[in-house]
Amino acid sequence: MAILTRRNFLAAAGAAASLPLIGSPALAQEKIKVGFVFLGPIGDYGWTWAHNKGREALQSALGDKVETVYVENVAEDASAIPVMRDLAQQGCKLIFTTSYGYMDQTVQVASEFPDVKFEHCTGFKRADNVSTYNSRFHEGRAVLGTIAGKMSTSGTLGYLGSYKVPEVVLGVNSFILAAQRQNPNATLKLVFIDSWFDPPKEAAATETLINLGCDIVTTHTDSPAALQILEQKGLHGFGQGADMSSFAPNAHLTAIEDIWGPYYIERAQALLDGSWVSADSWEGIKEGTVVISSYNPAIPADVVALAEEVKNGYAAQTFDIFTGPIYDNEGTLRVKDGEIMPLSDLAVMDWFVKGVESAA
Amino acid sequence: MSMDFIIAAIITVVGISTPILLAGLGELVVEKSGVLNLGVEGMMLIGAIAGFAVTSMTFNPWLGIMGAAVAGAASALLFGFFVLTLNSNQVATGLALTIFGTGLSSLIGLSFVGRIVPQFGSIFPPELARDPLLKVIFGYSPVVYLALVMVLAVAWFLKSTRAGLILRAVGENDLSAHSIGYSVVGVRYAAVAFGGAMAGIGGAYFSMVITPMWAERMTAGRGWIALALVVFAGWRAGRLLTGAYFFGLLMALELYAKAAGFSILPSQFWAAMPYLMTVVVLALISMRERIGSNAPACLGKPFLPAT
Numbered sequence: 101m102a103i104l105t106r107r108n109f110l111a112a113a114g115a116a117a118s119l120p121l122i123g124s125p126a127l128a129q130e131k132i133k134v135g136f137v138f139l140g141p142i143g144d145y146g147w148t149w150a151h152n153k154g155r156e157a158l159q160s161a162l163g164d165k166v167e168t169v170y171v172e173n174v175a176e177d178a179s180a181i182p183v184m185r186d187l188a189q190q191g192c193k194l195i196f197t198t199s200y201g202y203m204d205q206t207v208q209v210a211s212e213f214p215d216v217k218f219e220h221c222t223g224f225k226r227a228d229n230v231s232t233y234n235s236r237f238h239e240g241r242a243v244l245g246t247i248a249g250k251m252s253t254s255g256t257l258g259y260l261g262s263y264k265v266p267e268v269v270l271g272v273n274s275f276i277l278a279a280q281r282q283n284p285n286a287t288l289k290l291v292f293i294d295s296w297f298d299p300p301k302e303a304a305a306t307e308t309l310i311n312l313g314c315d316i317v318t319t320h321t322d323s324p325a326a327l328q329i330l331e332q333k334g335l336h337g338f339g340q341g342a343d344m345s346s347f348a349p350n351a352h353l354t355a356i357e358d359i360w361g362p363y364y365i366e367r368a369q370a371l372l373d374g375s376w377v378s379a380d381s382w383e384g385i386k387e388g389t390v391v392i393s394s395y396n397p398a399i400p401a402d403v404v405a406l407a408e409e410v411k412n413g414y415a416a417q418t419f420d421i422f423t424g425p426i427y428d429n430e431g432t433l434r435v436k437d438g439e440i441m442p443l444s445d446l447a448v449m450d451w452f453v454k455g456v457e458s459a460a
Numbered sequence: 461m462s463m464d465f466i467i468a469a470i471i472t473v474v475g476i477s478t479p480i481l482l483a484g485l486g487e488l489v490v491e492k493s494g495v496l497n498l499g500v501e502g503m504m505l506i507g508a509i510a511g512f513a514v515t516s517m518t519f520n521p522w523l524g525i526m527g528a529a530v531a532g533a534a535s536a537l538l539f540g541f542f543v544l545t546l547n548s549n550q551v552a553t554g555l556a557l558t559i560f561g562t563g564l565s566s567l568i569g570l571s572f573v574g575r576i577v578p579q580f581g582s583i584f585p586p587e588l589a590r591d592p593l594l595k596v597i598f599g600y601s602p603v604v605y606l607a608l609v610m611v612l613a614v615a616w617f618l619k620s621t622r623a624g625l626i627l628r629a630v631g632e633n634d635l636s637a638h639s640i641g642y643s644v645v646g647v648r649y650a651a652v653a654f655g656g657a658m659a660g661i662g663g664a665y666f667s668m669v670i671t672p673m674w675a676e677r678m679t680a681g682r683g684w685i686a687l688a689l690v691v692f693a694g695w696r697a698g699r700l701l702t703g704a705y706f707f708g709l710l711m712a713l714e715l716y717a718k719a720a721g722f723s724i725l726p727s728q729f730w731a732a733m734p735y736l737m738t739v740v741v742l743a744l745i746s747m748r749e750r751i752g753s754n755a756p757a758c759l760g761k762p763f764l765p766a767t
Binding site: 140141143144145173258289290291292293294295297298299300301302303304305307308309310311312323324325328329346347457458 | 465
């Protein structure tokens, strides 16, 4: 038929192809999408719960300009890569990857999406569009260690670790160094359970530490399981990432709370203003990312005073637990008398101080 | 090593072993009837949240355990419908049940995060349950004793009752059992429901006894260990009991070695141990005919009568 000639067909197809452009909305102020990659469930009442609280703070502060999305239970292996890619492809302009084990994946996906900004929590690899951010949890550990050193009757402290990464090593060392300032003979037994979140294994490991003589156990894993075991046995411990006293009213002495909200708001605002640059942020008690929760009334007043002294020392930046002399657990002097370890050394710390009994 | 130390260590091992013993017992009965249910992990999680939810709402842990059993059985019956009535592939359906159970339990669990539940009291008087020496026998949660009683019950059922004989027959040669007049599908449904109930109670042990809280995926892969355990035990209830405590001992040893400051082997090796042991047992079974294989002959095969 004459109507359907090739020329007519091409003309009609060309006209049809332009239809979607007519239908596109006027480019009004669209919300910037901010993505979050979470290690565990937001209901873990610990690490991921705290990050989610930060996300919620961001949502309520900048909700008219920012839309947040998150993915939970992302494993720290290659399967994180498609998750990050998906967030970037969905339109996220800023993505926070909230665990150490996402380091290489973040760097890789960031190289594929140069227009998207990535922020990796607790890592140390950066790029033009990859920032790192961390919190000086070890300052909180020093406060906890002070309390533990004073209150432990056996002098053996327990530490439930996850993996041997710098963040955990720092926590261990800070904790025992602070305890040793109160009790020079304090020692620490350490177990790595190879997981950030495994309640039954955390419970079994806590029982093991207790059975080997620890009467105060602190945890670097994400669930309140350890505290529940301590409560059952009438011993003491500390909350991690959040105030966990509802799970263990008698055992819970205090907790390190992670406060991420202000940082997330600051970085999202920087993105909106166009002033975002790759940086390494490592804030602590002074800036408010590490907060010590309320003290259990069972703690004697003089111990609270010592703990507060450490905390205020950090707030005023007049105190640093990593002040020499510090020996490692093989006897070598690592930090000279009066020297303070710089943050850059702390970021890659892989040795334990004297008094730490560890298999790793 | 003092007596206190040994007693505390035993108590830890029992705590680790009980959930896999419960789930393993259920799976043993299921597999004896010829059905392979790989959905144990999912059923355990459903039981964990159901038990926690019911206890949280009724403040009665016994109702909670019953709720866990019912929920586990219900999810297993769903599996049973696909596999026994629709004759779908048992392996695939079982894996689907695991994924479904994990997701459903997380969804329901959202409203139960951060809650705590009342726990079981001891069924023995405090003089026995709290005594420093006798607590190694009398100091456990009632669920532990339930598991031990069920081992005896299942062993007796399979060996000495007519119903157990029928169940074994259905698992060994379903067509012959069918031709005699027994309802193969009916027996298998019952077995699957029992397996689900036991897995549900096993899962509830996590959320109600070990760490009385709800956290997503809190069974952390123990369902798979229960599956390996059934094979390791050669489908025998008595060996299942020793196998469960043996696996529990391995898991506790790993922790003790680390906490005491020495690592004999890398920790990933310890985590793989239960599965490695299962593979070794399988190899032994196939090498030596005297040990023989106790695997039910119809395991995993759909029942498709000619008529």
